Amino acid sequence: IHIYANLGSVAEAAAAVALGAEGCGLLRTEFLFLGRDTAPDEEEQRSAYQGIADALDGRPLIVRTLDVGGDKPLPYLPIPPEDNPALGLRGVRTTLWRPELLDEQLRAILAVEQPGPCRIMLPMVASLSELQAVRAVLRGLGGKAELGVMIETPAAAMLADRLAAEADFFSIGSNDLSQYVLAMDRGNPMVAGDVDAFHPAVLRLIRAAAEAAGRHGRPIGACGGLASIPAGAALLVGLGVHELSVAPAAIAAVKAALRRVTVDACRDAAARALDLDSPREVRALMETIGTAA
Numbered sequence: 364i365h366i367y368a369n370l371g372s373v374a375e376a377a378a379a380v381a382l383g384a385e386g387c388g389l390l391r392t393e394f395l396f397l398g399r400d401t402a403p404d405e406e407e408q409r410s411a412y413q414g415i416a417d418a419l420d421g422r423p424l425i426v427r428t429l430d431v432g433g434d435k436p437l438p439y440l441p442i443p444p445e446d447n448p449a450l451g452l453r454g455v456r457t458t459l460w461r462p463e464l465l466d467e468q469l470r471a472i473l474a475v476e477q478p479g480p481c482r483i484m485l486p487m488v489a490s491l492s493e494l495q496a497v498r499a500v501l502r503g504l505g506g507k508a509e510l511g512v513m514i515e516t517p518a519a520a521m522l523a524d525r526l527a528a529e530a531d532f533f534s535i536g537s538n539d540l541s542q543y544v545l546a547m548d549r550g551n552p553m554v555a556g557d558v559d560a561f562h563p564a565v566l567r568l569i570r571a572a573a574e575a576a577g578r579h580g581r582p583i584g585a586c587g588g589l590a591s592i593p594a595g596a597a598l599l600v601g602l603g604v605h606e607l608s609v610a611p612a613a614i615a616a617v618k619a620a621l622r623r624v625t626v627d628a629c630r631d632a633a634a635r636a637l638d639l640d641s642p643r644e645v646r647a648l649m650e651t652i653g654t655a656a
Contacts, residue, residue: 364606365385365386365423365605365606366607367387367606367607368388369388369610370415373415375611376414376419378611379611379614382611382614382615385422385423386423386479387415387425388584389425389427389484390424391427392428392468393431395407396429400438402467405470408472409471409472412424413477416481419477423479425584427484428454428468428485429457429465432456440464442457455487456493462500465497469483469501469506473506483501483511484532484534486515488519489516490522491525509531511530511534513536514535514536515540516540519572520540520568523572524575528579533582533583534583534586534606535569535572536586537595538560538587540560540587541558541560544562545557545558545564560589561589561594561646563638563639563641566602566633569604570602584604584608585606585608590604590608590617591613593619593621593654596617596620597621597628597654598629598645600621600629600633601634620653623654632649635648
């Protein structure tokens with residue numbers, strides 16, 4: 364099991380390595396695009412990505428393409444008013460709508476020089492055609508980087524077999540996956556407390572994605588909040604996930620928790636969790652194998 368870090372800036376990379384990160388499982392590239400009036404050009408992006416790669420010193424780097432829209436609007440990317448932004452232009456939909464942003468970002472990522480692997484990850488994928496469209500752009504740029512998808516929509520989880528046939532890897536985005544599976548807006552204070560990745564319905568989709576990845580020999584990781592909770596990390600391992608990307612501050616706790624349990628114990632607990640009825644019951648179950656929820 365590999366423990367990577369979720370990063371959102373150049374400065375965080377060296378700190379994460381010092382805390383024991385084995386690489387970066389999620390580079391949120393929005394830090395380059397937010398809080399400004401114009402988009403960063405290719406060289407500015409390349410320089411930032413190179414700085415992070417240098418800090419990782421050959422460790423794996425997974426770069427998520429721009430994930431804006433919804434709760435992350437950009438002044439230079441005016442999106443028509445949407446009644447429900449969470450169900451509108453988000454993630455890969457936005458960059459396919461504005462392909463010049465996608466082209467420039469992909470060129471910048473491909474220009475990064477490092478001895479370790481640099482992988483590209485697409486957010487909010489809901490159809491095979493979206494993956495194929497970005498793959499075509501990447502091919503047109505002469506890029507040979509691995510291209511994966513985030514499993515954070517119910518559609519992606521249910522199409523995991525089809526996606527795994529063409530994607531190079533998967534990463535579970537448990538935060539958005541939970542809100543879409545449970546039909547609850549995590550930005551709405553009336554229901555946000557019930558958006559819970561420990562819900563058995565969410566876990567069943569994670570298992571389905573992990574099984575599909577396994578059938579096709581694709582690596583599968585997780586980079587959502589569930590992975591940063593010791594009990595969640597153990598649960599994900601039991602469901603078949605073998606790369607966990609967590610908040611840098613959670614690296615030590617997650618590693619310590621996983622040292623206390625066996626993979627077989629995680630698998631047994633995960634199998635039992637799928638037959639429970641509530642997140643509360645799942646948390647209680649995970650505590651019985653010594654992981655705090």
